[in-house]
Amino acid sequence: MxxxxxxxxxxxxxxxxxxxxxxxxxxxxxxxxxxxxxxxxGDIDLGRFHPEGPVQPSPEEGAVQxxxxxxxxxxxxxxxxxxxxxxxxSRTDGREVLRTFVEPVxxxxxxxxxxxxxxxxxxxxxxxxxxxxxPKDATVKRFPSWGDAAHLIDMLDVRPEGDLAFVSVTxxxxxxPVVEGSQMLGQTIVAAGRHAxxxxxxxxxxxxxxxxxxRRPLRFExxxxxxxxxxxxxxxTVLQDGRCCAAATLLLAAPSDDVIRHDVEPPPxxxxxxxxxxxxxVTGRDLRVVDAGYTNAADAPAGPPVVxxxxxxxxxxxxxxxxxxxxxxxxxxxxxxxxxxxxxxxGQDQAHRxxxxxxxxxxxxxxxxxxxxxxxxxxxxxxxxxxGMTHSECRVHxxxxxxxxxxxxxxxxxxxxxxGVLDERTGL
Numbered sequence: 001m002x003x004x005x006x007x008x009x010x011x012x013x014x015x016x017x018x019x020x021x022x023x024x025x026x027x028x029x030x031x032x033x034x035x036x037x038x039x040x041x042g043d044i045d046l047g048r049f050h051p052e053g054p055v056q057p058s059p060e061e062g063a064v065q066x067x068x069x070x071x072x073x074x075x076x077x078x079x080x081x082x083x084x085x086x087x088x089x090s091r092t093d094g095r096e097v098l099r100t101f102v103e104p105v106x107x108x109x110x111x112x113x114x115x116x117x118x119x120x121x122x123x124x125x126x127x128x129x130x131x132x133x134x135p136k137d138a139t140v141k142r143f144p145s146w147g148d149a150a151h152l153i154d155m156l157d158v159r160p161e162g163d164l165a166f167v168s169v170t171x172x173x174x175x176x177p178v179v180e181g182s183q184m185l186g187q188t189i190v191a192a193g194r195h196a197x198x199x200x201x202x203x204x205x206x207x208x209x210x211x212x213x214x215r216r217p218l219r220f221e222x223x224x225x226x227x228x229x230x231x232x233x234x235x236x237t238v239l240q241d242g243r244c245c246a247a248a249t250l251l252l253a254a255p256s257d258d259v260i261r262h263d264v265e266p267p268p269x270x271x272x273x274x275x276x277x278x279x280x281x282v283t284g285r286d287l288r289v290v291d292a293g294y295t296n297a298a299d300a301p302a303g304p305p306v307v308x309x310x311x312x313x314x315x316x317x318x319x320x321x322x323x324x325x326x327x328x329x330x331x332x333x334x335x336x337x338x339x340x341x342x343x344x345x346x347g348q349d350q351a352h353r354x355x356x357x358x359x360x361x362x363x364x365x366x367x368x369x370x371x372x373x374x375x376x377x378x379x380x381x382x383x384x385x386x387x388g389m390t391h392s393e394c395r396v397h398x399x400x401x402x403x404x405x406x407x408x409x410x411x412x413x414x415x416x417x418x419x420g421v422l423d424e425r426t427g428l
Contacts, residue, residue: 001028001029001030001031001107001108002028002029003026003027003028003108003111004026004027004029005024005025005026005027006025006026006027006037006126007148008126008127008128008129008283009021009023009127009129010022010023010037010039010126010127010143011124011125011127012039012044012122012123012124013122013125014048014094014121014122014123017048018045019044019048019117020039020043020044020115020117021043022040022043024040024043025037025038025039025040026038026110026111028108028111028116030174031172032174032215034119034144034173034174034175035143036116036119036144037116037117037119037124037126037143037144038115038116039114039115039116039117040113041100041114041115042113044098044100044115047070048069048070049067049068049070049098050067050068050070051065051066051067052066052067052068052095052096053066055102060105061099061105061108062101062102062103062105062108063101063103063104064100064101064104065099065100065102066096066098066099067096067097067098067100067115068094068095068096068097069094069095069097071094092121094121096118097118097121098115098116098117098122099115100114101113101114101115101116119143119144123142124142124143124144125140125141125142125143126140126141126142126143126145127139128140128141128283128284128286130284130315133314136273137286139277139279139286140277141279141281141283142279142281144173145282146171146282147173147281147282147283148282148284149283149284149313149314149315149316150284150315151171152282152326152329153313153316153317153322153326154169155168155169155170155171155183155187156183156186156187156190156322156326157190157319157322158187158190158191158220160194161219164195164222164223164224165219165221165222166187166191166194166219166220166222167217167218167219167220168187168218168220169217170214170215170217171214172214172215173214173281176214176352177213177214178211178212178213178214179211179213179214179218179245180329180332180333180359181206181208181246181332181358181359182329182331182332182333182359182362183329183332184206184208184212184218184238184245185204185206185246185248185328185329185331185332185362185364186324186325186326186327186328186329187218187220187325188204188206188220188236188238188246188248189201189204189250189324189325189328190321190322190324190325191222191236192204192222192234192236192250192252192321193320193321193324193325194321195222195224195234196227196232196252197321198254199232199252199253199254200253200255200320200321200324200366201250201251201321201324201366202251202253202365202366203250203251203363203365203366204248204249204250204251204328204363204364205249205361205362205363205364206246206247206248206361206362207246207360207361208245208358208359208360208361209245209247210243210244210245210246211245212238212240212245212246216240216241217240218238218239218240218245219238220236220237220238220239221236221239222234222235223235223236223237229254230253230254231251231252231253231254232252232253233249233251233252234249235247235248235249235250236249236250263367263401263402263403264395264403265401266377266379266397266401266403267306267308267377269290269291269308269377271310271399272286272310272312272375272377272399275288275289275290275291275310276288276289276292278294278309280333284313284314284315285311285312285313285314286310286311286312286313286314287309287310287311288310289307289308289309289310290308290309290310291303293306293307293308293309293337293341294307294309294334295347295348296337296348296349297347297349298345298346298347298350299345299347300341300347301344302341302342302343302344303341303342304342305338305341305342305381305382305383305385306338306341306379306380306381307334307335307337307338307341307378307380308377308378308380309334309377309378309380310375310376310377310378311330311375311376311378312373312374312375313326313372313373314373315373316372320369320370323369323370323371323372323373324370326370326372327366327376327396327404327405328362328407330378331362331364331394331409332359332362332409334378334380335359335380335382335390335392335394335409335411336357336390336409336411336413337380338380338381338382338392339382339385339390339392339411339413340413341382343385352422352423353421353422354415354421354422355413355414355415355416356412356413356414356415356416356422357411357412357413357414358411358412359409359410359411360389360410360412362408362409362410363408364405364406364407365405365406365407366404366405367404367406368398368402368403368404368405370404371398374399375398375399376396376397376398376404377396377397377398377399378396379394379395379396379397380392380394380409381393381394385413388412388413388414389410389411389412389413390409390410390411390412390413391408391409391410392408392409392411393406394406394407394408394409395407
């Protein structure tokens, strides 16, 4: 178990009723489980609760007090199921929705004087805003989340292990233990940048053969094919427990002055602050989707095979390979949604259950130095869908319209053989 000071302002709501608000929460992490946010009891409106029986012993947590909600007159906190209740919870009553740590076990001693809500019934919100941020940069995200951009950067920042080999740290959110293909692409780009720090990756082509488990580290093995005065070429394999999960070829180049230069124009879309934020479960990363074009829902209205989204990371070290890796990491997120958008009655909420969906390959070309802590516009255009496959041609522009990168995505959308149902935690 791990206990960390949570860096963001947090609120807890039962329906529309605010029951806690704090800048001093602690995040409790357990292996294979989603994190729990613990509020100082002084920041919980305990007047809205009553103790549910005496203090109870818990072998995992120590002595805890359970609390149930008191229905205030005229303010009965009956939550709207769609907006406030996790689909995994069938309980809509306010009984035992809070537990406070009276005398926790030694490993949880820091939680003394804190309380944790039933996060499937009480909505926990965090205000994703950094010190000194303009109010327009603040967004609200649902907790528990996958984690913070700092966790993602740590994962991309692969560690050297021997000659031409690197390893990653792990992070598992307790939900779906499958590594995203574009994460492996981003990590490979960082590894190549670490191997040749005087050059930058100008193109990378990766195919994905086997699912990797988020709970176990990945090993990145590079093979240098050439290292001339101007260009270097590498192959890379991504291994887990000795099995190959992905393979790539990369071209790296030394810096050069322009002889000629031109860019394709960016799509005519609103700027980032004219688009609504979208919560994809990562604090420290601001994501804003144009025209609400990205959705998981099968009943969403049909539209063109296009998804445009603005992305920016709050704090990124001054490390060019990491900036390029962050750009690449997002390339696998929305191309399938663009392919599904023209087709009514089918959505990403069917993925890994009744439909087999996944990224098979990504090719990316970098055209300029990337600054992932500035707004990047991802333009996803699905040019083909059929025969169980989709193809997307995509671009990334900066806020000034300059082309940062181009990428293509090959993905699969297939029925489950025999019409069965996949295990949505691990199935592709």
